[in-house]
Each structure stands twice: as structure tokens, then as C-alpha cells.
Amino acid sequence: MRYGRGPEVLSDVSLSLPRGSFHFVTGPSGAGKSSLLKLIYLAARPSSGAVRLFGEDVTTLGGGDLPRIRRRIGVVFQDLLLLDHLSAFDNTALPLRIAGHKPSEYRNDVAELLTWVGLGQRMNALPPTLAGGEKQRLAIARAVVARPEILLADEPTGNVDHEMALRIYRLFVELNRLGTTVIIATHDQDLVARSARPVLHLDKGRLRPLPPQGPAA
Amino acid sequence: MTDAPFDPARWRPASFLPDEDARDPALLFVIGVLCFLACLTALGVIAADRAASGWSSQLRSEATVIVRAQGGETPDAAAARAAEVLAGVAGVSEARALEKEKAYELIRPWLGDVAADLDDLPVPRLVAVGLDRRKPATAATLSAALKGQGLDAVVDDHSVWLKDIRHAAGVVRWTGVVIFLLIAGAAGAVVAYATRAGLAARRDVVEVLHLTGAEDAQIANLFELRFARVAAIAGAAGALAAGGLGVVLRLIGGGDGITPALPIAWIDLLAVLPCPVLAAIVAAVAARLTARRLIRQL
Ligand SMILES: Nc1ncnc2c1ncn2[C@@H]1O[C@H](COP(=O)(O)OP(=O)(O)OP(=O)(O)O)[C@@H](O)[C@H]1O
Numbered sequence: 319m320r321y322g323r324g325p326e327v328l329s330d331v332s333l334s335l336p337r338g339s340f341h342f343v344t345g346p347s348g349a350g351k352s353s354l355l356k357l358i359y360l361a362a363r364p365s366s367g368a369v370r371l372f373g374e375d376v377t378t379l380g381g382g383d384l385p386r387i388r389r390r391i392g393v394v395f396q397d398l399l400l401l402d403h404l405s406a407f408d409n410t411a412l413p414l415r416i417a418g419h420k421p422s423e424y425r426n427d428v429a430e431l432l433t434w435v436g437l438g439q440r441m442n443a444l445p446p447t448l449a450g451g452e453k454q455r456l457a458i459a460r461a462v463v464a465r466p467e468i469l470l471a472d473e474p475t476g477n478v479d480h481e482m483a484l485r486i487y488r489l490f491v492e493l494n495r496l497g498t499t500v501i502i503a504t505h506d507q508d509l510v511a512r513s514a515r516p517v518l519h520l521d522k523g524r525l526r527p528l529p530p531q532g533p534a535a
Numbered sequence: 536m537t538d539a540p541f542d543p544a545r546w547r548p549a550s551f552l553p554d555e556d557a558r559d560p561a562l563l564f565v566i567g568v569l570c571f572l573a574c575l576t577a578l579g580v581i582a583a584d585r586a587a588s589g590w591s592s593q594l595r596s597e598a599t600v601i602v603r604a605q606g607g608e609t610p611d612a613a614a615a616r617a618a619e620v621l622a623g624v625a626g627v628s629e630a631r632a633l634e635k636e637k638a639y640e641l642i643r644p645w646l647g648d649v650a651a652d653l654d655d656l657p658v659p660r661l662v663a664v665g666l667d668r669r670k671p672a673t674a675a676t677l678s679a680a681l682k683g684q685g686l687d688a689v690v691d692d693h694s695v696w697l698k699d700i701r702h703a704a705g706v707v708r709w710t711g712v713v714i715f716l717l718i719a720g721a722a723g724a725v726v727a728y729a730t731r732a733g734l735a736a737r738r739d740v741v742e743v744l745h746l747t748g749a750e751d752a753q754i755a756n757l758f759e760l761r762f763a764r765v766a767a768i769a770g771a772a773g774a775l776a777a778g779g780l781g782v783v784l785r786l787i788g789g790g791d792g793i794t795p796a797l798p799i800a801w802i803d804l805l806a807v808l809p810c811p812v813l814a815a816i817v818a819a820v821a822a823r824l825t826a827r828r829l830i831r832q833l
């Protein structure tokens with residue numbers, strides 16, 4: 319794929335991930351990790367080739383069909399994309415509200431999830447008043463709250479300490495255990511090594527799958 | 536640093552778009568002024584209509600007959616006889632020969648102040664005819680009845696005036712409609728502009744909503760509701776101002792509250808009531824069309 323008339327940032331990337339799998343995407347800065355995720359969460363279309371999700375070719379879908387697919391995908395954006403005018407609670411509830419659920423159905427789940435990621439005391443806080451790591455955890459809470467079938471996380475542990483990174487990783491593992499397909503783009507080699515999960519390594523827009531590293535979890 | 540205890544049970548979903556965007560005073564002012572003008576137009580048209588229908592019902596309910604004496608008959612006798620004949624015609628409620636002075640008054644402008652000598656001249660006399668309001672006799676019927684009794688008379692049922700008044704009232708009404716449409720169009724354009732600005736200012740919000748699976752219609756809805764509410768508030772303010780002005784006009788209209796040129800009745804002031812609703816509808820439509828078109832282009 320390419321951005322506008324720019325150079326190709328991903329070339330000859332061909333991969334197929336089974337449902338319920340857990341992958342890391344690694345590679346140096348600028349390698350195209352975020353771009354690959356964008357293709358999957360439908361923020362970008364490939365300039366050639368196709369993306370299939372849930373057995374459907376999403377590259378040919380009209381705009382009207384995208385929401386249906388996007389609601390099945392949770393994303394932790396690299397730049398978080400929190401809504402600054404909404405409280406932590408409102409930010410987290412966003413996907414559920416968009417999907418048309420009633421507050422009474424999800425209120426307690428949202429509160430519980432926020433408490434779980436350590437934001438129990440900050441539910442009413444606006445994102446600009448949160449610390450970097452708190453924002454990151456908020457973005458993660460929003461991404462997972464609707465129990466998506468696919469979870470894409472772009473540098474989800476960039477701003478948190480090691481302890482919290484492991485905690486977040488365990489949350490992803492738990493989701494994966496419940497059936498969610500997880501793809502995490504990260505620079506955190508330590509986490510990758512520790513997890514023993516398959517790695518998709520990108521370098522200058524080309525894909526090099528690596529076998530699981532490190533000891534089995 | 537901790538917040539006040541947060542109780543999820545008391546949580547109310549906040550609006551997706553920042554609330555402060557909705558409090559744009561310039562937009563409120565512009566729509567308010569447009570609504571004020573629209574209400575004044577409506578009141579003006581209603582008042583003009585009322586004046587026209589007042590005049591024409593008065594004109595319709597009366598006719599004037601000019602009687603010229605013939606043969607040896609004196610003008611007064613001819614007029615009296617004509618009045619008698621006319622009173623017997625169906626659709627006439629009363630017929631009354633006017634005093635000769637009334638007739639003299641009519642021709643004085645042409646003859647100058649020579650009233651004293653007019654008695655010697657065969658000046659035609661006037662008969663004022665009151666017509667049945669529901670089934671007024673036509674000018675032709677009256678003419679025929681008079682001719683049947685050998686009276687030389689001209690019947691004026693004011694149809695010329697009536698036509699003019701009806702025509703003028705029609706012009707006023709259509710002018711009002713055109714002004715109204717222009718104002719509605721201007722309000723729509725202002726809202727379209729504001730929607731565009733709002734979308735541009737909150738592109739980030741729209742993007743997040745999109746990526747989270749919001750449909751275009753859901754996002755357009757946010758803008759639709761927002762501007763409908765703004766327009767309703769502005770419309771209420773404009774209507775209130777126009778209604779207030781109407782009250783002032785009604786009060787300084789004097790006596791029975793009817794100004795000679797534009798009679799405004801208390802009930803007419805109700806015409807400003809639909810203004811907030813109409814403004815909201817116009818704004819909602821404009822915002823929806825604009826937002827949908829722009830969102831599709833994102
Ligand atoms: N919106 C964009 N418009 C144009 N070029 C872009 C855009 N986003 C990314 N790129 C380019 O695409 C290439 C890949 O970027 P990408 O963000 O996918 O890298 P990354 O692997 O996620 O890097 P990082 O580890 O720093 O997040 C880079 O050369 C970048 O400059």
C-alpha cells in the first residue's frame with residue numbers, strides 16, 4: 319500500500335491469520351507496522367491487493383458496510399485518539415454507545431474494566447488531565463470493552479512500566495483465550511520474547527514471519 | 536489527585552460533540568434575527584390580509600345606485616321610488632335614498648361651491664343599498680329591477696374596488712411567501728455553513744467515531760440534533776421579540792387596538808408560535824444534508 323502518491327510503505331505483504339490467533343508485529347520505526355494495522359481496521363485501503371476479514375473481501379465494500387465490520391474490531395491507536403471532551407468513563411463506553419447498547423446494560427462492565435486497568439479513581443477525569451500511562455490504559459479499555467473479535471493494539475505498552483505492561487499483556491491473553499484474535503504492534507522486545515507468540519516482522523515494508531521466540535508461556 | 540467519587544449508576548452519556556460548540560453566540564444571533572424577520576413578515580401579511588378582507592367585506596355588503604330623474608319626476612321622487620324598488624329585491628337588506636346634500640357633495644369638486652343653485656339642476660340622487668352579506672344581490676339584478684320600473688339608474692356594486700383590493704392582497708401575500716422562503720433559505724445556508732465549520736473543527740471526533748464503527752447517519756444525526764436545538768432556541772428568541780413588537784403595535788394602535796394601516800389582533804400574535812419548530816426543521820434539514828455530503832467525502 320501507499321499513502322496518496324507517496325512511495326509504497328508495504329509491498330508484497332501476504333498473510334493470513336487464523337481466528338483466535340495471537341501475533342506480534344515488530345520492526346524498526348517506519349517499517350509499516352501501523353500501516354499494516356490500518357489496513358485491517360479499515361482506516362486505509364490497499365493500493366493493490368485485497369484484505370479479507372471474517373471471510374469477506376473488505377476492500378470492495380462500500381462505505382455503508384464498513385461500520386458493521388469495524389464494530390467487530392477493537393483498536394488501540396498508536397496516538398490513542400481519545401476524545402478530550404469526554405470523561406474516561408464516556409471514552410470507554412463509546413464503542414458500546416455507537417453499537418446502540420443501553421447504558422443500563424454496560425454501566426457496570428465499564429466501571430469494572432476501568433477499575434481493572436487501574437483507572438477506578440479516574441473515571442470522571444478528562445484525558446488531558448491523565449498521565450501518559452493512564453491515557454494508554456484508557457485507550458486499551460476502550461478497545462476491549464465491546465469484546466471485539468479482533469483486537470489490534472499499536473504500541474499499547476509504550477508508556478507504561480514493566481509491571482503494567484505485563485498486566486495489559488495478560489488482559490490481551492485473557493481476551494484471546496475467550497476467542498479474540500489479537501495482533502500487537504510493539505517495540506517491546508522483552509514482552510515479545512517473554513510471550514512465545516508468533517511474530518510478524520516488518521522491515522522496510524516487507525514481511526518476514528518469525529517463529530515464536532523465547533520460552534513458552 | 537483524585538476526583539470526587541464517581542457513581543456509574545448515576546452516569547449519563549455525554550454528547551459526542553463538545554457542548555461548547557453548540558453555544559456559538561454568532562450563530563444564535565444570526566438565526567434569531569432571521570426568525571425575528573420571518574415572524575414580522577408573517578404578522579405583516581396577516582395584518583394586510585385582515586385589512587383587505589375588512590375593506591372588501593364592507594364593500595361587498597353595499598352598493599351605490601345613481602338615479603337620474605326622467606320625465607316629469609323630481610329627482611327626490613325618483614330616488615325614493617328607486618329605494619322602494621330596491622328594497623324589494625332579494626339579497627338586499629336595506630335601501631335608502633340619500634339626502635340631496637350627499638349627492639351635491641359628490642359633484643361639488645367639479646362644479647365648485649355653488650351648492651345654493653344646485654336645486655335648480657337635475658342633479659342625480661344617490662341610493663345607498665345594503666346587501667345581504669350571505670347572498671348579496673348582483674349589480675345586474677339591481678339594474679334589471681330598476682329598469683323594470685322605468686328608472687334610469689347606474690348601479691355600482693364596487694366590484695372595481697373589490698378587484699383591486701383582492702389583487703393588492705394577493706401581491707402582499709405572495710411577496711410575504713417569497714420573503715419567507717428567502718429567509719428560510721438564508722437560515723438553511725447559515726446552518727450549512729456552521730455544520731461545515733463544525734465538522735472541520737471536530738474532524739478528530741468524527742474520525743474516532745468512524746473508526747469505532749459509527750455510521751455516517753449517526754454522525755450526521757449529531758449535527759442535525761445540535762443545530763435543530765440551536766435553531767429552536769434562536770427561533771424562540773426571534774419569535775418572542777417579534778411577538779413583543781406586535782404587542783407594542785397592538786397597544787399603540789389605539790382605541791380598539793387597530794392601527795388604521797395594519798390592523799393587528801391579539802390572535803395574530805399566535806402566528807409566531809410555529810417559528811421555533813420551523814426554524815428547527817430548516818436547520819435540521821440543512822445540517823443533515825451538509826453533514827451527510829461532507830462525511831461521505833471524508
Ligand atoms: N498518513 C501518512 N501519510 C503519508 N505517509 C505516511 C503516513 N503514515 C505513515 N506514513 C509513512 O509510511 C511509512 C510507514 O509508517 P508506519 O506508521 O506504518 O510505521 P511504523 O512501523 O508504525 O513506525 P513506528 O514504529 O514509528 O510507529 C513511514 O515511512 C511513514 O513515513
Ligand SMILES: [Mg+2]
Pocket residue numbers: 351352353396472
Ligand atoms: Mg506505528
